[in-house]
Amino acid sequence: MRTAGAEGVPRNVRSLYLHVPFCSHKCHYCDFYSLVDTQDRQEAFVERLIRELHGLSPFAQDGPLRTVFVGGGTPSLLRVDLWDRLLGTLRDRFDLTEIAQGRGEFTVECNPESVTPRLLEVLRAGGVDRISMGAQSFHAAHLKTLDRLHNPATVGRAIQMSRDAGFERLSVDLIFGVPEQTIDEWRNDLDSALELGTEHLSCYNLTYEQGTAMTARLNRGEFAPADEDVEVDMYELTVDHLAAAGLRRYEISNYSKPGREAQHNLAYWRQEQWLAAGPSASGHVGGWRWKNVARLDDYLRASPDGFPDVADCEAPEPARAMRERMWTGLRLWEGLDVASTLDCVRSFDASAVERLRAAAGKARDAGLLDELNGRWVLNKRGMLVADSIVVDFMSALDG
């Protein structure tokens, strides 16, 4: 897989993910790989990332990239001169014409407290055309519970700064189900994001991941989690409220105006191919999946071929690929294409086809799934219990 350019190795990958691991501090609920930025390793990181991009670029040599996404961590913490170098490498090594012509998408995740006019100017000049802003909440008390560093006013300023720098495509991340958050406060969060003119919203239910400071506090009884019924009400409010504002739910946690869906994330959810660079970044090419080592020190270690060590690598395997397709596909408004799903399942286990039909029939009889235009699509009620339906679908593959 790591022999780009060799016979049979794909050269037509259209998406690229870069992971910037630095954060100002570790937020209590976060389980992404990130480390507190001490500025002294940013340069070494970018040099290493550039070498990795040199190694990856042959995988995309047959056509332009359609999507680039820089996530983290907090990419907006990276020094402006380093951004300049990184963007220069991307332009030199990859064909970004489709993005420049507005037929693709180049997103950078930013935190409101770390964007500056100069940074935004460099990003825009370097080809970035979409900002994903980590607002999380417009209530100071909930930002404090989440251990975020910004205050509500900072979000509006950062969005305005982005518009002033020429960004028209703006997405805002919000979190609901924060302890003590009321339905009215959540509605107010949605309205605040809409008033900023955002065309894309990601609304995540707060989850308590193993090993986070927030989960430890919960386990010590320092606060009570949100009531599950309230979380369901918040979710339903989100779908209806945003639909009334013209933002359609196109994935279980993502809403957009028509045509403004996050194309990069759609590439993940549709199980397309993407390259990935940076510590803990995961890629998917030619059915292979790999995940880079997470620790920055390990990532920085020199390797002769330009690639970092991998923490995990999986060879193509049809049943696993189908599970992944189910996991992400059923969470999309477009659902799963029935005929191609069954054909694919038949190709590795004909006996699973009837079991899969039965799982779909069970969800349909329960009023959770519709068959529309040859696709299995979860409806509003089904989305609330998407995990259990997906598990049923996956179990059908197990016999």
Ligand code: SF4
């Ligand atoms: S800024 Fe984002 S990535 Fe960094 S610790 Fe907070 S939630 Fe995690």
